[in-house]
Amino acid sequence: MAQITPARALLLLVSGLVCLIAASGALIGALFGGARIALVTAVAAGAAGALVSLALRRRALAQFAAARREAGxxxxxxxxxxxxxxxxxxxxxxxxxxxxxxxxxxxxxxxxxxxxxxxxxxxxxxxxxxxxxxxxxxxxxxxxxxxxxxxxxxxxxxxxxxxxxx
Structure with missing residues (x-):
């Protein structure tokens, strides 16, 4: 098993959150418009979650590195x-x-x-x-x-x- 580093932990957390957002989008789409709308909202919600996580990844990793240096x-x-x-x-x-x-x-x-x-x-x-x-x-x-x-x-x-x- 690979070692859990801050970058790996962030990747696992974000992957889980993106899947959860996509599933929520699919559920909301299914409630309001059927299977086709569910697919569209799941893809849109998943893509939005992935883009936001990519935008915030660098900032989060920089904060992890600063906290590690301070603790050391x-x-x-x-x-x-x-x-x-x-x-x-x-x-x-x-x-x-x-x-x-x-x-x-x-x-x-x-x-x-x-x-x-x-x-x-x-x-x-x-x-x-x-x-x-x-x-x-x-x-x-x-x-x-x-x-x-x-x-x-x-x-x-x-x-x-x-x-x-x-």
């Missing part, structure tokens, strides 16, 4: 913002390890810090997310546990709010 760019930016949240949380886990002060080596902590800062500095990260990440990283660098929890929670809220809008 929005999904990419959302993934980057969630990546920032993930790496800042990983850095928090290195600053305040659950296994005690010997749970994370200094090199691992420095590596997580570097990755978190690099992710937060990407151009694709929205401004509000970047600012919240900078605040969280500054508090983590100061090793303030209470402030870090609040800053990380604020970063999570900003990431959620940034992409919860329709």
């Amino acid at each position: 760019s929005r999904g990419y930016a959302e993934g980057i913002a969630h990546g920032v949240l993930l790496h800042v949380a990983a850095y928090e886990a290195a600053v305040f390890p659950r296994t005690g002060p010997t749970g994370v080596t200094h090199e691992e902590r420095a590596a997580r810090r570097t990755v978190a800062y690099r992710m937060a500095a990407l151009d694709e990260v929205p401004r509000l997310v970047r600012e919240a990440a900078a605040d969280a990283l500054a508090v983590l660098d100061a090793s303030d546990r209470t402030g870090a929890e609040e800053a990380l929670a604020q970063l999570a809220v900003v990431v959620r709010q940034e992409y919860a809008r329709p």
